[in-house]
Amino acid sequence: MTQLAAYSTSTGEAVQFWVLGTVAVVGALCTILMKKAVHSALCLAGTMIILAVFYLANGAYFLGIVQIVVYTGAIMMLFLFVVMLVGVTAADSLKETIKGQRWLALLCGLGFAVLLFAGIGNASVKEFNGLAEANSGGNVEGLAGLIFTKYVFAFEITGALLITATVGAMVLTHRERTERAKTQREMAEERVREGKHLPPLPAPGVYARHNAVDVAGLLPDGSPSELTVNRTLRERGQIRDVSSEALDDLRALEQRSADRLERPDVRRTDIGRPGIGRTDVERTEEASK
Amino acid sequence: MNPVNYLYLASLLFAIGATGVLIRRNAIVVFMCIELMLNACNLALVAFSRMHGNLDGQIIAFFTMVVAAAEVVVGLAIIVSLFRSRHSASVDDASLMKL
Numbered sequence: 001m002t003q004l005a006a007y008s009t010s011t012g013e014a015v016q017f018w019v020l021g022t023v024a025v026v027g028a029l030c031t032i033l034m035k036k037a038v039h040s041a042l043c044l045a046g047t048m049i050i051l052a053v054f055y056l057a058n059g060a061y062f063l064g065i066v067q068i069v070v071y072t073g074a075i076m077m078l079f080l081f082v083v084m085l086v087g088v089t090a091a092d093s094l095k096e097t098i099k100g101q102r103w104l105a106l107l108c109g110l111g112f113a114v115l116l117f118a119g120i121g122n123a124s125v126k127e128f129n130g131l132a133e134a135n136s137g138g139n140v141e142g143l144a145g146l147i148f149t150k151y152v153f154a155f156e157i158t159g160a161l162l163i164t165a166t167v168g169a170m171v172l173t174h175r176e177r178t179e180r181a182k183t184q185r186e187m188a189e190e191r192v193r194e195g196k197h198l199p200p201l202p203a204p205g206v207y208a209r210h211n212a213v214d215v216a217g218l219l220p221d222g223s224p225s226e227l228t229v230n231r232t233l234r235e236r237g238q239i240r241d242v243s244s245e246a247l248d249d250l251r252a253l254e255q256r257s258a259d260r261l262e263r264p265d266v267r268r269t270d271i272g273r274p275g276i277g278r279t280d281v282e283r284t285e286e287a288s289k
Numbered sequence: 290m291n292p293v294n295y296l297y298l299a300s301l302l303f304a305i306g307a308t309g310v311l312i313r314r315n316a317i318v319v320f321m322c323i324e325l326m327l328n329a330c331n332l333a334l335v336a337f338s339r340m341h342g343n344l345d346g347q348i349i350a351f352f353t354m355v356v357a358a359a360e361v362v363v364g365l366a367i368i369v370s371l372f373r374s375r376h377s378a379s380v381d382d383a384s385l386m387k388l
Contacts, residue, residue, distance in 0.1 A: 014290035021298050028302050028325055032309030037317045037378075044321050047302075051328050054295065060335045060347050063354075067331075070354060075324065075361050082365045083317055086378045097381055102312050109308030116300035120293065128292045129342030142344045143351065151348055158355050165359035172366035235376065 013057055024050040037083045045076040059131035061139040197227075204228045214240045222247075295336035302329035316368050316378045320361075327357045 009017075027047035034040045048071045055064035096102060134142055147155050182190075192198065202225065204213050214233050216224035229239050302325060309322030331350040338346025368378060375382050 009290050009292055017290060017294060017298075021294075024298065025301060025305070028305040031321060031325060032305060032313060032318070037315055037321075040318050040321055044325060047325065048328060051332055054298075054332060055335050058292075058295065058335045058339045060338065060350070063331070063335060063347055063350055066351070066354060067328075070358060071324075071328070075358060078361060078365060079317065079321060079324075082369060085369065086317065086372050097314075105308055105311030108311060109304050112307055113301060113304035116304060117297060120296050120300060128340050131339050131342060131344075134338075134342055134344050139344075139347075143347060146344055146348050147351075150345075151352075154352060158352060161356065161359050165362045169362045169366040172363070172370050 016053070016057060020050045020053055024054075037086075038080070041076060041079050041083055044079075045072050048072045048076065059135055059139070061135075062143055202228045204230070210240075212240070214238055216241060292336060292339060296333055299329045299333035299336065302326075302332070314379050314381055316371065316380050316383075319380060320364055320368065324357065324361070327353060 024047050027043045027050070030043035031040045031047065034043060048067060052064045052067035052072070055061075055067055131139075202217055204211070204215055204217055213230060215229075216226055216239050217228035219225050224239070224241050226234055226239060233239060306322045306325035306329060309325065310319050313319050313322065331353055334346045334350040334353070336346075338344060338350075371383055372378050
C-alpha cells in the first residue's frame with residue numbers, strides 16, 4: 001500500500017506489468033486478426049482479465065472485481081451467445097470492398113498510436129501521488145462516498161440509461177406474430193396441392209459413406225442431393241460432400257493393391273465388374289504365400 | 290518502472306481497437322473492438338486516479354463500465370435483428386436502411 005505512493009513502482013509490479021502487458025497486447029492483436037469471431041471473443045476475454053489484474057495493481061480493487069464479474073463474466077458471455085446464434089462458422093470475408101482500405105486503416109491506427117504516445121510523452125506526468133491516502137478508509141467505501149454525494153446526479157441518469165437499454169433490447173429483439181401459425185393439417189394439404197415432395201424429405205447420409213446429418217445423401221448417379229440436408233445447415237453452407245472423397249479413397253486403395261501385386265492398370269478394366277472382390281482376395285492370398 | 294507506462298499500454302490498446310474497427314467487416318468483431326477501446330480508456334482512467342491520488346478517475350471508469358454494459362445490450366440486439374433480416378452479420382451487407 002505504501003509503495004503505491006512512491007514515484008516508482010516495486011520490482012514485482014514492474015515484472016507483472018511487462019509480462020502481462022505483453023500478453024494483453026498480443027490478446028488485443030489476436031482479437032482483431034483472428035478470422036473467426038469465437039476466437040476473437042476468447043482473446044478479448046483474456047485481455048480483459050489481464051486489465052482486471054492491472055486495475056487491482058493500481059489500487060482500484062472494486063473496479064478490478066467488477067471488471068471480471070461484469071465484463072468477462074456477463075458482457076463477453078453475451079458476445080459469445082450472439083456469436084453462437086449468428087453462426088460460429090461464419091468467417092469474415094477477406095475480399096476488400098474498397099481498394100487499399102486495409103493498408104489505409106493500418107496507417108490510420110499507427111498514426112493514431114504515434115499521436116497518443118507523443119501526447120503522453122509531452123505531458124508532465126512524472127509525479128504519481130498514489131492512492132494510499134484515498135484508499136485509507138477502504139476502496140469501496142471511498143467510491144460509495146463519492147457516488148452518493150458528488151456524482152449522485154450522474155448515478156441517477158445511469159439508472160435511467162439502464163432502464164432505456166433494457167426496454168430497447170426487448171423492443172428490438174421481440175417479434176410479434178402477425179399471422180396465425182399454420183396447423184399440421186393445412187401444411188399437409190398445401191404439400192399435396194403443390195404436388196412436389198409428397199413423402200417426407202429424404203434422410204441425410206443415405207448411400208453416402210457416412211451417416212452424419214451434414215453429409216448429403218447420394219443420388220443414383222453419385223451426385224449429392226442437397227435436399228437431404230437440414231435447411232439450416234443448407235443456408236449456412238455447411239454441407240459436407242464425401243462422394244468425391246470416397247471415390248478418391250477407393251481409387252487410391254485399388255492403386256495400392258495393384259502396386260503391391262505388380263499388375264499395373266488392372267483397376268481400369270476390373271473396376272465396377274462383379275466378382276472383383278473375390279478375385280482380389282484370392283490374388284492377395286497367392287501373393288502372401 | 291514509472292507508472293506512466295500504464296498510460297502507454299492503454300493508448301496502444303486503444304489504437305489496436307481503433308484499427309480493428311476500421312479493418313474488420315464482421316459486425317460482432319467490430320463491436321468487440323469498441324469494447325477493447327472502452328477498456329483501454331478505463332485503464333487510463335484508473336492510472337489517472339492513481340496519479341492524482343483521488344478516486345474520481347475510478348468513478349468515471351465505473352460509469353464507463355455501466356454505459357458499456359447498456360451499449361452492449363442494445364448493440365447486440367441490433368446485430369441480432371440485422372442478422373434476422375439479412376442472414377449475415379457483415380457490415381457491408383447492411384447498406385440499405387430498409388429491405
